[in-house]
Amino acid sequence: MLLRRAWAEINLDHVAFNIEQIRSILPPYTQIMAVIKSNAYGHGDRRIAQLLVELGVTRFAVSNLDEAIALRHYGIIGDILILGATPPEGFGQLAAYKITQTVFSPEYAEMLNQYGLDYQLRFQVHIKIDTGMHRIGFSYDDLDAMKKIFAYQGMIIKGVFTHFSVADQLNLADRRYTQMQVDRFDTCLFQLRDFPFGMTHAQNSAGIVNYRDYTYDLVRPGVLMFGVPSGEIQRDLELKPAMELKSKVAMVKQVSIGAEIGYGRDFTAERDMRIATIPIGYGDGYPRSVSGKGARVLINGQYAQLVGKVCMDQLMVDVTDIDDVQVGDTVILVGEDQGKSISLASLSELAGTITNELLCRISARVPREYVQQVKQTQETQELVKFEHFLRNS
Template sequence: MDFLKRTWAEIDLDHLAFNVKQIQKCLPKDTRMMGVVKADAYGHGDRYIAKEMENLGLQNFGVSNLEEALSLRESGVESDILILGVTPASAVQKLSDYHITQTVYSLEYAQKLSDAAVRTGVRVDCHIKLDTGMGRIGFHAGDDYIATEQIISAYRLPNLDFTGIFSHFSSSDDISNEGIAYTKKQKEHFDQTVAALEQKGLYFKVKHLQNSAGVLNYRSCHYDLARVGIILYGLPLDTLPDCDIPLKPVMSIRSAVSMIKTVQKGDCISYSRRFTADKEMRLATVPIGYADGYLRAFADKGRMIVRGQYAKIVGSICMDQLMLDVTDIPGVQAGDVVTVVGSEGSCQVTLGELAGIAGTIHYELACLVSRRVPRIYQKGGKTVGIVDYIVEE
């Protein structure tokens, strides 16, 4: 299999399998793992990632929207899929036909979904979403129990089958005393609301609350599912003492030197003359830029690995290209592989390092790897698949 060796992302399925096994050790035996594969599996490519997760035994997946759910079905995923966000009520036929579970987050939305399902003559599987403190979507679940009667009304609507109930930790990666207290309060609100509903005769087959940080930091939570996202991909989170687990990054990003040039003292480099050489230098042009998801904010502080050594970025990062200082790295030539994110020898560049430069989080950077960057899937040291979005479109 071949692809344009301009800039590409290598996806290590063996590392994915390693992470799954490490995470399973954190879960009670009766708690299943939901693989969260929204945003194209956090930029890793949902088709291969979800199928590999199925091969590893996962039977539940979480996505953001209907399009993502249909993408999984079209790629052959047969496991349960939960849409965590909003789906227009007019799409009930597809929800039913493709056996996709929809989140219900308000009585108003439940009524619209039910009306559409009755008109269409279908039934829709649903999970109730409680807002226990995230403040995003969901039936308000607090000490006042406002949600209980609204959920009972939604539960009784025709053509909706409520098989699950869940909420979402907002601060489970906040290991300060305040963060811990807030997370425990969220759990309390969830448990109290579920208990109040059960007292009214409403029972759910599936309950889930933990996200990735919740799995690591709050292992006493015993629910039917745990929604695991970012740690599946080997990207670490802040953990309480003794709660960290070994993880392996699933994605590496590579490029290749396109040109080597010598510049003289006083020569200006890139847009806005951002960099001026203070001596004779050798620069390597690399075909990656912000249109690939490599942010302009990485200029000046960003670095890559060439021939086992770090090379600093000089000048502004362009849409499609950037320049590296390789003056002190012998033998660099056009065609040399450049490690943008990943390891080479004793050198490593992580998404966390780049996130620190840009003042953001590694989640965002993984999702920003653009669709013109082919994903190359590797297993057992061999390439087992390629997804090249631009060519396929």
Template sequence: MLNSDTRAWTEIDLSKISHNVEEVRKLIPSTSKIMAIVKANAYGHGDVACAKELVKCGIDFFGVSSIDEAVNLRENGIKEEILILGYTPPIHFPLLVKYNILQTFVSLEYAQKANAFAKAYDVVIRGHVKVDTGMSRIGIICQDHEYHIDDVVNVYRLPNLDVCGIFSHFSVSDYLDEENKRFTENQIKLFDRVLDDLRHVGIEPGTKHLQNSYGILNYPDLKYDYVRPGLLWMGVTSDDAIEIRTNPDFIPILSWKANVSLVKQIQPGVSVSYGRHFKASETRKVATVAIGYADGFPRCVSNKGYQVLIHGQYAPIIGNVCMDQMMIDITGIEDVKEGDIVTIVGNDGDKQIKIDELSRLANTINNETLCWIASRVPRIYK
């Protein structure tokens, strides 16, 4: 098949999202709902297209990282609740009101700034308060060594805010060794303590959520109002080699492909690409592929044996990955020509390359590898 429209692209199979959402629902209590995390352009998958498909699956809540991501969803027709999971500069507080977006109150001082703005302009800012039970990133510290429940109470009591929810975040829910299990279980205990202490002073906490993707996979029985899957509805985990307590049947929705731009034969002793790290020991057939590190394919996997698929067969990358191109050894693969499709991640015939393979070779996790895929790489929706 010849793709004449672009040199490199991803294909996103939206029809598989509903399957993955149902796999998440099978894991969690029937009383819990799903807040789909679509930050960072849905981890490179395309936030608007995926959010619209998620709405069809019954999703009524989305999590993003910034005001611009939230506004983009609103301006593209997403009417469901949207929570900004991180910091919004106070200069953008008017947008929270204009677009009816929930803001995370990352500290008492930050909440007071939001309250002052809301009072000055006679509006109400809605949001959830974040409590830090062990991540030590953002949120009001509520840990064993330092427990600021008074700050949490004071946020709820600010008169010009509608604090309609509360959450925290796991830091090691993907580790199942005893030490890290104890740490995660203590985070749960601390979060529950905060909820109890709020109720003790007459405050109803509102919408409660704690579990990220690995929190869902390894602690599925927690009965909070929402869970927050990111990668899971995309059909992958951070690394399929990581042990989990459950056995979901996720299907990846993303494939990554590129075109062959040139086929050539090189002679013994000829080197390939920058640095001359590959030298042919015998006559080889080489294809140049129109994708490189500016497209998000990691240069750090150069000369490490990563293989792509072409004509249903594996072909290793040789030499250093360049900014816009890379070379593969197609010796023994018949009839390869300009315009042929190379599968970087995905299926070709009965063979598959998983994003996990690329991430492990790059010494990272799928979250990062997917976010690397550059904006100049078109997303084609099926």
């Protein structure tokens, strides 16, 4: 009997290891602001946030108001920054849940300030500066607009930040572009030196690793915490992938030469074959786009290649050359088994996307199961709290 059709196994010890690796390359004054948007990149925001608190992380960033409120409901009491826009109808909840909002344009800042004045509120905000991403943010050369909001009585400035657009690329042109963004940001900070702008931050996951000389008060690791950074990074930082995606064999059947397998009859058996059906598909987040591209899974420590199209709820693999495959055998779609592995990076390359997207695609019907062998002792927790006190004193 198949009690679990598919699941994501999250190794919390690996997340803790990655956090310590990140801290090892930071100056002692630089704190982590953990980015756990999109359900902590598919790893489960509730359990990941709780673990990070155990590890001494007290600052978090999310994409939107709903994600921020969810963290409050989980008992997270640290600072939470919303990186994107909150619509005016959500302004009251920003105050009610003590959530910090990004302001990214003169118009948005004025609107938030006016709400604060109307309801006698004072919002905590970070100023977003656009230094070259051209997404959201005050233009780096519009210093008058930025200086103006320091006088607003409906908000208090707690930080200023930017975002690197090509920190995950190591070619010369992109490195120069990132340097240009750094120079623009530093110039803004210098021009704002007489204003109380609070904490500074710029580095995303790739920026933490590739641009270690440019750390500010905070860094914003996201997917780096889960050991699967996208793009190009310097490889001297050891990381451990936190997630493995698993399923179980649902059926094994014999097909004859010439059998046409799957939707569209895309695969034709060139010999008598044994086909195993695995109960996971694109409805679970496994990418349909890898169909016909040589994607593989691991069964009993052996590679088995996909045949036919990935379906919504199932996929098929060739197990002709794997001995004794049985219903209920564990299938590794991402992860390791008996010395062999399938990385998320290799799967994302076949899918024509990035690791971040594949992680975020894993749907809610795939349960997250957490593995943790190294428990935080009371002594360790007290030490982490003491180190956090020193960083903030």
